[in-house]
Amino acid sequence: MKKNYCYLLLLVLFNYDGNAQDVSEWKTKIGQLEKAFGIDIYYRDEWVDASKVTIPDTSLPRDQALGAFLSPLNLSYITYRKKLVVLLPDSTARRFASSSEDYGSQLKIPEGVTIIGDLKSFGTQRNATIRGRILDANSGDPLVGANVMLVGTNRSTSTNEKGEYSFQVPVGLYDLLITTVGYIEERKPVAIVGDGQLSTELFDTTYELEEITIRERAFENNVTDAKMGINSIDVASIRRLPSFLGEADVIKSLTFLPGVSSVGEGSSGFNVRGGNFDQNLILMDGAPVFYPSHMLGFFSLINSEMVDNLTLYRGGVPAKYGGRISSVLDIRLKEGDKKRWNGNVGLGPITSKAFAEGPLIKNKASLALGVRVASADWILKRTRSIELRESGARYIDFQGTIDAFVTDKDKVRLSGYMSGDRFSFAQDAIYSYQNNIYSVSWTHSFPQNIYLKVNGASSDYDFEVENTETLREYIMQSGIHYKDVKADLTYDPGNGFQAEVGVLAGKYNIERGELEPTTISSLEAARSLQDMNGIEKAVYGSLEWKPASWLTLSAGSRYTTFDQKGPLKIYSYDPALARDDDAIIDSTSYAKGDVINTYSGFEPRGSASIKIAEEQSIKIGYNRMRQYINIVSNTAAVTPFDIWTTSGTHFKPVIGDQYGIGYFRNFTKNKLQTSVELFYKEVQNVTEYKNNADLFLKDNIETELLQGFGRSYGAEFLVQKDAGLLTGWVSYTYSRSLRTINGELEEQKINRGKEYAADFDKPHTLNIVSTYKLSRLWRFSGNFTYSTGRPTSYPIDKYVFNGIVVAQFSERNQFRVPDYHRLDIAFSVDGTNKRKAKVETSWTFSLYNVYGRKNAYSVFFSQRNSDPPVTPYKLAVLGIPFPSVTFNLKFL
């Protein structure tokens, strides 16, 4: 309020200085009124027609006197804090009146109303753009997905990943309501007089509702936003879900979303809408993550404490993202508290962690730092196996961000991640892998609502195994290294129109593997695979606008090119033969820097949302994505030693086209959200491994892989409840993922060229995620998940050949492992409900796989001597109930 008052004074000074001569008579009369009633009057001189100025009657009551004096001038007024009177033309006042219950020419701004906009320009604008930032009052962190709405109108928006919002509204008096999950809602009466800013802070609350939510970007936006297949996930709610060994897992929690699945427990990676795991782009502050797991897949790479928010785009991928055809998982790391230092420590059965954040320069620069240390050694020491007692499994990761406002309009962010995994088996071998992921970004706000963001990223993944077994001593290394720089320019006037353009240039270097014997007596031969190199470039543009109140459109395109670069020796094969070492007829060597192949193409994207009734809409969308790098793997799950390869002479880029249509309907003021989405996806040049392929340390890997056609389709149903004692969602997905590999030669076909189910095809998936608030402190959460078993091949015969019992397996994926289902529960208690507590404790008691179902990861056929040959066995990775207790101590 003070600010506004000062501002008004400045405005008045300006007016007096600039117009002293022309309106001296008018000013005298205004002075009389001010004196008589003890008020200050503000106005713009150009509104005054001097010929119509009359003598004020100061004997009348104030309002009458002002009314009589201003009426011939076609002016009205508003009163502010009883002493301030602002004059305004009648036309403007009517607009105010129409948006307020306070009718009439004697329009008043009630006490406590925030004026938004410049009073100087008051009356000149019919519509005003309001923008601002919504922050956490305790930490100063931006609140993402907070809903900002004008009560009684259909105007609303939600905050972006920086906590910013903007929208365009007619000038007038309103109640601005700001809500987000887990925070006390804020209702602010505002007088919007022109373009302006309103930022506010919301208080976190431990006793208010804390729902588990997945959001189509908050509340009613799931209906109005043009894009489909987008889920933002509230990280705080992930922490309250039951978790395996007490470690909240941001990536594994994605598998509860419709259209997302995984191949099994303990497996790294996830599958989105029938896509392979290497078709997901995982971005951590803009830098790609190549292997997202610790301890071989049981834990995710990312420390949930350090995550601010994550958004999964499984359809409707904006043009600014590209490089993978199935999905984009955009993880934004936490921005440190700019006001004061706070932190927390957590203890779990395997993982312990600490987190701290605070200002480096108060209100200007902040730091957030998280560290996790995990060791399973103490469990291994208690096993019966001598080899395991001598084994070890550990990981450590550091994650940090530094954010600084260099000027009011420039912000810089540094983000870093380092992790190391070490796994030793007996005294035979040590496996280790590291992720080093860094990014730096600079954001600048230009006038006219234009923003520039420049981001540089680097991501390195290195794997090493050191084998010390007698006669087989060796070291083997592989890795992938990536660097990019990108720039985005956004124009966002806040009226529903948004335009964005950008460019990207990225460089890949893939070390596919090098094996060195470490002793003279080692039988292993030194082998070194050629590196793969490539440059990916992209330029993109997108538009979003609302041609009508019921229609939101979004359109864009990306144009990408990929250069496969030398040095590389490429083999040519006899086209009449299946690709094999024996079919090599020639080879061509390229020097460093040579461009071997160039691929390019457009990636158009578009979507529309048609509002068919209140809280109801239909959306349609189309996406094309191109992918230039692939994992070379023939396992269903991602492994730490999987090697990537680039598109090139023998592998064409993978191209995915996705079509979607959805019906979205909310109930009870958007508290209950429902949706049905249908999708159909076609993938050209999908890469599959040959039967019994040996991909390990294979230089000309093209002899082991085939390319073909893939398609997937499905329907996703979601019902979500955000408010009340019971919150959560139910999602059901029916989807299929199919492949056809039908080359000309018999060896270039899989399943003789017929369509077959992909390794991760799981037609039915049901997820129920819920939380029930038992009391102010206690909360109960439960998840249930069911999915069809994944496809596999079974022996259809067995026979003896040269004294060896051979299991003859079926064609690929003709059978399925048993269906998967699991129930997890958790009780959690937050030890305080005080808003200004110094310390907060929380306990989570989790039980994973409550009824101990031995879910089959796989069915295999043993040749153990105690069995008849080819006896089927089922392998369950986590076949017992798994309790855990996690303690968290938060310093505020």
Place this chain on the structure above:
Amino acid sequence: MRFTNPIQRLQIAPGGVRKRITSNLFCAFALLLTCVSCIEPYEVEVPKQDNILIVESMLLDHPDYQRTRLYFQHQDGPRELIYNAIVSISNKAGDSWPLVVTYDGSYVPLSGSIVVAAGDEFQLEIAIGDSIRAVSTWEKVPEPSEIDTAFIEAKYRSVVNNRGIETTSKGIEIFVSTKPVASENTYLRWTYEDTYAYDAPMASDLCSECQYCYIQEEVENFIELAEVLNSKGKVLSGKSIEFVEFDERFGIRFAVLVKQLTITKAAYEYYKSINQLNEARGSIFDPPPAVLRGNVSNNLRPTETVYGFFEVGKYSEASARITKSDIDFLIPSFYENCLVPNPGTDCFDCRTREGATKIRPDYF
């Protein structure tokens, strides 16, 4: 007849570095989680095929290994030897060798043996009735890689069972060393036969023939392979190919004849796939099982898989032996096995023991 435990072999897995990595990673990690992973029998109903042709065909530079056996695999039944096929082997030079069937169902060259020289290419052709005209791909004889020595050591070793639990067992380990390898990339397969001396504990003094015999065993269900890359001039030294736990067979003398086959890359891949399928433990890191196709196909029914392989290569052998005095461990005696209510006939007459012969093998 003896079944070799593939889990034991896991510890001496051939060439596959990847397999080594995956096996270790998985078996250890499954246990890492306090034995929460579990493996249990599972019922699977799958439709079976019928009347599938199995081809067991070898063409090595050794007369004993120039034979072809053909079978029909019946649904859920034993395989049936085929006697009525017309079988021949031809080379790229246009020579053809018809094979004739013997009493035991083996098809062998009609006269003498076929000269199998490195670089020669051979093809197998089979005709059975009106429905089968099977033919193999052309298989090129590789450069030979000869075995130098075989030797045996008695030792302790740890084995990891199917649940990943380590146990210790005592036995002998069989090793081989090769002569310098002749070609750039060499693919080797080993097999072996063994003979032990048997003393029937309850043989009657009246039957002099009944007391001592040699018991010959051909190893079954055994695949030991090596892929030696960039191998020219290299010597494979002290390569362990098998571990055999001590039992009564080591009570007097035990000898092995190790046979080293230099095979084609295709044959190596075929055996490796069998090995991979047989050793699959369903782990997260295991490659998925897949249909196995050999190098023989039926031209009349190209979509039908013909099981088996036409294996062409070079042969070389070496022997090794161990006597009781070389072994410091306590060996169970033949006598213990006969101290049961109804002892087998071989307790009284060594000749009734499976594989028994009175003729001493050369390598014994």
